[in-house]
Each structure stands twice: as structure tokens, then as C-alpha cells.
Amino acid sequence: MCASFRRTARALTSFYEEALRPTGLRATQLTILQALSRAGEVSQGRLGGILAMDSTSLTRTLAILRRRGWVAERRGKDLRERLLRLSRGGAAKLKRTTPVWDGVQARLSAKLGERGWKNLLRLTNQVTDLVADKGGAL
Amino acid sequence: MCASFRRTARALTSFYEEALRPTGLRATQLTILQALSRAGEVSQGRLGGILAMDSTSLTRTLAILRRRGWVAERRGKDLRERLLRLSRGGAAKLKRTTPVWDGVQARLSAKLGERGWKNLLRLTNQVTDLVADKGGAL
């Protein structure tokens, strides 16, 4: 099951990234911008929870996104925390990229069918919840 | 969809690797040994096709597996090709690891149900086939 999911994730990533290439955003980076757009200002740890990802893994990816000016961070009352949010430039980038992303999804959705698409999203989220303790749907 | 699959793949990988840790095999490495066990002697490019993975990405992972003595390679008639196969040590390692792997899968299968499990495998393979040109079910 793990191998099947990893394999499909590779295939899907390749499919999405081919379309996203002209935008200069990697699939993972777009995902983070989308998550921040929905979540508002969140700590790095909380973002890791949302993405079912080790929060320390985010340190490097976020460094890239900050360098490019798409993500801003500040200290909260708890000085250990990094509160992350989409910067103005990040919001603009996300807005410009969304049509491309919609296009890929539409092409895939056409192959899977509306019902298959929704079913698959539901199932993958269910599996994530089953094996990850912390949750918070993407 | 890409983000959902990547997210679930991360969660599943973490779930499997926690169980596999005592064996010293990473999930990806186990997958390659299993693939070689089923496929017999194959070229690197063919293995990449089976795993829906860029064949040049395999160069590094295979180097690790060869260093550990689990995978053997030889030149074929076509001197550009690397023909890969499970070494004797690799077969032994795979055999020792399989019970652990079975255990994880059983635990997950118990949560998903036999029917849900098979359904999910079928769907993921279907998606892979839809977005990847080359195939060959895992």
C-alpha cells in the first residue's frame, strides 16, 4: 500500500509539475501556499500537522519560500514559535498560478469522473487520518 | 489531488518505516527488493518503468543497495544497460523483512477492511496508469 501510494504520488507529481513548470512553482510549494492561504497565520508546527509532515522538514522548504518572498514570518508571544503567513507577493503568486493548477485538475478530473475524483479524495484523507495521529484536513 | 496523494504517501511512509526501522530497510528500498524479486533480472530503465520513477533517480538508490550487497548488476549484450537482480544476500534480507512488512500491512488492512484495501490498491494503480505513459503494475 505504501509503495502504491508513493508510486502514484510520483506519477501525479510529475503530471502536475509538467504543467506548473512555466509558473516556477513546484507542486509542494504551491501546496504550502494554498495551505497558508486557507489557514491564515499558523505556526510551523501546526502547518506540519495540516500537511502530515514533520515540522522540521518544513524549515528548509519555508526558507526557500521566504527567500522568494512568498511567505512571511514573525515571532509570536511565544518566542520559540514562527508564525507563518502568505506575504502579499505570495498571494499574488498563488492567484496567478491557480488557473494553471485548475487546468491540470480539470484534465485529471475528466479522466476520473466527478464521482471518482471525490471518492478518491475522501479515501486518501481517510487513510491519512487512520495512520497519522494529528489531523486537520488539507 | 497531487497534494492529497503526497500527504497520504508521507503518512503511510512514516507508518511503515516506524515498523521497518529495526530491519534497517527503508520503505523505498524494500519496494525495490520486492520489485526485483518479482521481475527477475531487469534493466534499470525497465525497473524505473515498473516503479513509475525516473530511471536516473534509481542510480543513487541502487548504489546504496549494491553497497549493502542486496542488489547485483551486470552488463548485458548492450553495454549501455545495467541488468539488475536480487543478490543472494538481498533475497535473504527480503525474506527476513517480509514478516515485518506483512505485519504492518495486516494492521492497516484491519483498519481499512479487506474490501477497502483492495479497492484502494485498484484505484491508486488506475490513477498511476492514467497519468503515467509507461506501465507495468507494481
Next chain:
DNA sequence: CCTAGGTGGATGTATATACATCTATCGTGG
């Protein structure tokens, strides 16, 4: 106030993965 244990991230290290590019080799038309 002060200390002890806990928590949020940063950093070191290892693996996973892709793509562009390079090299060796292959097969074919001349």
C-alpha cells in the same frame, strides 16, 4: 525568583527524487 522538565524550531546527516546534460554505446543508412 529559580530550577527542572517540556516544547518549537534549527541544524546535521541521510535518503528520495527529478531534470538537464554528458558520455558511451547502439543501430542504421551510405
Next chain:
DNA sequence: CCACGATAGATGTATATACATCCACCTAGG
């Protein structure tokens, strides 16, 4: 046989990702 375009991997570079460990900071008990 030979030059040329095609193919299999190797290599350079960048990102994605995890875990162990470290440091700073927090919180609660004394």
C-alpha cells in the same frame, strides 16, 4: 566500415523529507 541520430545510464544540481540532536524559551513546582 563510418558518420549520425537515438538510447541507457552517470553526474551535477536542486528540492523534498525524515530523524536525532541541539538551543532557546516556556511553564510549573518549590
